[in-house]
Amino acid sequence: MKTPPRLQTLLAEGLIDTVVRQLKSGKEADVYVVRCGGETCAAKIYKEAHKRSFRQAVDYTENRKVRNSRQARAMAKRTSYGRQQQEAAWQSAEVDALYRLAAAGVRVPRPNNFHDGVLLMELVADTNGDAAPRLNDLDFTEAQARQHHATLIEEVVRMLCAGVIHGDLSEFNVLLAADGPVIIDLPQAVDAAGNNHAPRMLLRDVDNLRVFFGRFAPALLATQYGPEIWSLYAGGLLATDTPLTGRYQPAAGAVDLTAVLREIEDARLDEAARVLRMG
Numbered sequence: 029m030k031t032p033p034r035l036q037t038l039l040a041e042g043l044i045d046t047v048v049r050q051l052k053s054g055k056e057a058d059v060y061v062v063r064c065g066g067e068t069c070a071a072k073i074y075k076e077a078h079k080r081s082f083r084q085a086v087d088y089t090e091n092r093k094v095r096n097s098r099q100a101r102a103m104a105k106r107t108s109y110g111r112q113q114q115e116a117a118w119q120s121a122e123v124d125a126l127y128r129l130a131a132a133g134v135r136v137p138r139p140n141n142f143h144d145g146v147l148l149m150e151l152v153a154d155t156n157g158d159a160a161p162r163l164n165d166l167d168f169t170e171a172q173a174r175q176h177h178a179t180l181i182e183e184v185v186r187m188l189c190a191g192v193i194h195g196d197l198s199e200f201n202v203l204l205a206a207d208g209p210v211i212i213d214l215p216q217a218v219d220a221a222g223n224n225h226a227p228r229m230l231l232r233d234v235d236n237l238r239v240f241f242g243r244f245a246p247a248l249l250a251t252q253y254g255p256e257i258w259s260l261y262a263g264g265l266l267a268t269d270t271p272l273t274g275r276y277q278p279a280a281g282a283v284d285l286t287a288v289l290r291e292i293e294d295a296r297l298d299e300a301a302r303v304l305r306m307g
Contacts, residue, residue: 034073034146035060043143044071051159056215061151061159069140070159072147074119074215123147125192125217132190135183135210155206163199163209163240173244176209180237181253183211184230186268188261193218193226197233199240220261227258228294252276 031039031047038044048061051070060071119142126139126149138150152160168176180202187194194201194217201213220226234254242249251274259276260266 032058032060032073034144035062035071037144038071038146038148041143043141043148044069047071054213056213062148064140064148068151069148070137070151072149074145074147119145119147119215121217122213122215125214129187129190129192129214132186134186134190135179135208136214137210137212152203152205152210152212154204160203160205160210163202163204166204168241168244170245173241174248176204177237177241177245177248179208180211181234181257181272182268183209184234184237185257185266185270185272187211188220188230188257189266189268191220193220193223193230194233195229198236225294227262230254230258230261232298 029047029049035044035047039047044062044064046063048063048068050058051061052059057072057074060073062069062071123139123142126136126147129136130138137152139147140150141148154160163176184194184197192214194211194214196213196216197211201211203210203212218226218229220230223229231254234257238248238251238253253272253274255276255278256272256274257266260270
């Protein structure tokens, strides 16, 4: 196996000791198993923007903070420097989210270091100590599906209470570790309070979980955890231990036709983006 140049740099600087093997090649990054000071870790190498199939959609980057006004102006003008800063911000978004969520007790890989476009983090392992599989590669009994769905709904709530929405949560970016599901892949994470698309993204994340686990536990298909969670959050009533029912009754009132049309257009754009990614 040929060691990627970015990992060669980390080897030369002593940040990693050995590159064991490639674990995954994804739409936004390649992941390798490495050894760091006696510990087995995952090294996520972010792909350059022109090599990624997942683009930095404005929906995700809206209201992300930058260090100074010069960077903000350059990013807005799409100068060469601005594109470099935008790429750096895209990569660091996952690092920032992982540290923030790990501190809040969310089930995400523990971040160890970030250097030159490489994120070193905990290797999520299964019961045999091997790299944990993704949910989409597994089948479940009805009881298992209910249990894992409940765990992930709790994690979505914990994330939201920490001010973060995954933004692309599905069976493809949840690993099944020895002690349960672990959420991965967060470069598109959004600020729940500062992004106008946050409600739609939260609802989509929860709906993806509902549909996937509903294949094994059909009763989950009738649940409405997404609207219930967002309603509690918007009302300042959501906490990590708030009891949820999976039922939601919208408040009576006039229909906001503009909002409905906006949601329809957002859904259309989401589906177009999904088809593009799958292609």
